Amino acid sequence: MSSTEQRVAIVTGAARGIGAATAVRLAEQGRAVAVLDLDESACKDTVETITGAGGRAVAVGADVSDEAQVQAAVERVAAELGRPTVLVNNAGVLRDNLLFKMSAGDWDTVMGVHLRGAFLMTRAVQSHMVDAHFGRVVNLSSSSALGNRGQANYAAAKAGLQGFTKTLAIELGKFGVTANAVAPGFIVTDMTAATAARVGMDFEDFQTAAATQIPVQRVGRPADVAGAIAFFTGDDAGFVSGQVLYVAGGPLD
Structure with missing residues (x-):
């Protein structure tokens, strides 16, 4: 990669919440950003926030659990942004x-989006990273990886992502690619509202009750997680790989 080439980031699930905050944060750090979500039209606000501030962004619609859609999405990003x-x-x-x-369907859906999706996206992008001798993969795990009532599927998927992350770090490190996981605690998003x-x-x-159990005495916001992700994607994190960072307002067992 030349010193003047703008780095291109793909953020999945970036229409809202943590994904949107992350896409905006990476754009603020000078990256061109592919804002990817299941519904391309839902990415409009995130893209406009980035382009309105002078950044480069493109909305991409894809189901991350669908192999053909993932491959097409990555090819489109490479063609339009680099x-x-x-x-x-x-x-x-x-x-x-x-x-x-x-239900088995509920189990399969969660595994498909979280685990299969991360696998398919990473497999499709890694060749670009290897060719560039630079890459940053950040997987979103969760404090639920430690176990959470009513979330056997979600907890298993998020724990699986931690193992996936560590394996990526081992396999891809020699190519200048790092892989890390960020595991949020209680973050105010549509998903916690659904819970x-x-x-x-x-x-x-619900938020007030949660805050009483958090050492910093507040719930998290998407920007809190975006900051941690931004660190892992930067040049300063080149010697940090295979790690899981809990962004939860305090220590977790």
């Missing part, structure tokens, strides 16, 4: 339920 060398695997879904109520609804609580009350 070869991608930063990948943030953030796309995610919830299908919460207690184990005895959880509040599942347990029958008002979302504001």
